Amino acid sequence: MSLVIESGQTWALVTGATGGLGQEFCKLLAARGYSLIITGRDSAKLARLCQTVPKVRLAFAGDLTDERSIRNLVARLKKLNIVPEVLVNNAGFGHYGMTLATESEESLSMIDLNVRVLTELTLEFARQMQQAQKGYILNVASIASFMPCPKLNVYAATKAYVLSFSEALHDELESSGVTVTALCPGPVKTGFWARAGVTEMESFNFAVMDSRKVAEYGLKALFAKRAVATCGFTNKMLTAAAQIAPRFLTRMVSRAMLDQLNRPPKKEDKKSDQSA
Numbered sequence: 001m002s003l004v005i006e007s008g009q010t011w012a013l014v015t016g017a018t019g020g021l022g023q024e025f026c027k028l029l030a031a032r033g034y035s036l037i038i039t040g041r042d043s044a045k046l047a048r049l050c051q052t053v054p055k056v057r058l059a060f061a062g063d064l065t066d067e068r069s070i071r072n073l074v075a076r077l078k079k080l081n082i083v084p085e086v087l088v089n090n091a092g093f094g095h096y097g098m099t100l101a102t103e104s105e106e107s108l109s110m111i112d113l114n115v116r117v118l119t120e121l122t123l124e125f126a127r128q129m130q131q132a133q134k135g136y137i138l139n140v141a142s143i144a145s146f147m148p149c150p151k152l153n154v155y156a157a158t159k160a161y162v163l164s165f166s167e168a169l170h171d172e173l174e175s176s177g178v179t180v181t182a183l184c185p186g187p188v189k190t191g192f193w194a195r196a197g198v199t200e201m202e203s204f205n206f207a208v209m210d211s212r213k214v215a216e217y218g219l220k221a222l223f224a225k226r227a228v229a230t231c232g233f234t235n236k237m238l239t240a241a242a243q244i245a246p247r248f249l250t251r252m253v254s255r256a257m258l259d260q261l262n263r264p265p266k267k268e269d270k271k272s273d274q275s276a
């Protein structure tokens, strides 16, 4: 798409902009006056976003795990003299299932996107922001960052990395003008679950949050320069408990909850639905 460069624009870069949370980050950042650079693999969705969010100035279609994608993105921004003030590292995916029954390629590609790509983008833009003495980086982690998750094993491990990496960097960058926040959502209504192979998640209904609310919460925490932001009362309680409970107990509870996914709704529930 063609680029409109007006002087005095402040820029925000959002990865995974075509997804549920990504789109909300874009709309909210646009409403705060940021000009947007967006990435995603689905070029039709990117094009739709360019039309619905007029503040989108640059769209990069491509798989970020392809090393050329990041190289091209960074080179293009350098050429245009653009240093984003905000980076939202949001692109990511998970896989539900027993670890050894999952294709290794799927697990390794998850590590590549959720860990390597996020790290590479953070390091590149944090350095640029440090020179500019101003910047905000929001890394999307998860409540899975706080606990081992049987059947979401590699995903949870990647998100544990995101939390640890972001929190330590937040500390290192204190008083540099650059801040890093790890956003830890619980279950959110997006395409994430279908992509992960979860078709039935009624047992999570009690905790599911709306993507707009989660994105709002994340950006509020980012601009308040918080290190970690866990959204929702239930998620806060769950992650607090996970940090004080014995690990075997955390593992047991986590397993019990995750085991409920892809289970058909209980028969009694079906009956009462029919009689209602």
Ligand SMILES: NC(=O)c1ccc[n+]([C@@H]2O[C@H](COP(=O)([O-])OP(=O)(O)OC[C@H]3O[C@@H](n4cnc5c(N)ncnc54)[C@H](OP(=O)(O)O)[C@@H]3O)[C@@H](O)[C@H]2O)c1
Binding pocket: 015, 016, 017, 018, 019, 020, 021, 022, 039, 040, 041, 042, 043, 045, 062, 063, 064, 065, 090, 091, 092, 093, 094, 113, 140, 141, 142, 143, 184, 185, 186, 187, 188, 189, 190, 191, 192, 193, 195
């Ligand atoms: N939904 C939840 O319950 C939940 C909970 C905790 C944390 N999170 C985290 O929130 C973030 C956003 O996920 P979401 O819920 O909005 O899911 P989503 O709707 O599936 O969006 C995922 C985004 O990541 C992009 N993406 C996936 N693989 C990519 C690749 N190889 N290269 C470039 N982009 C890629 C997708 O782009 P294309 O579709 O264009 O390929 C899409 O824009 C993820 O990091 C996820 O782990 C989600």
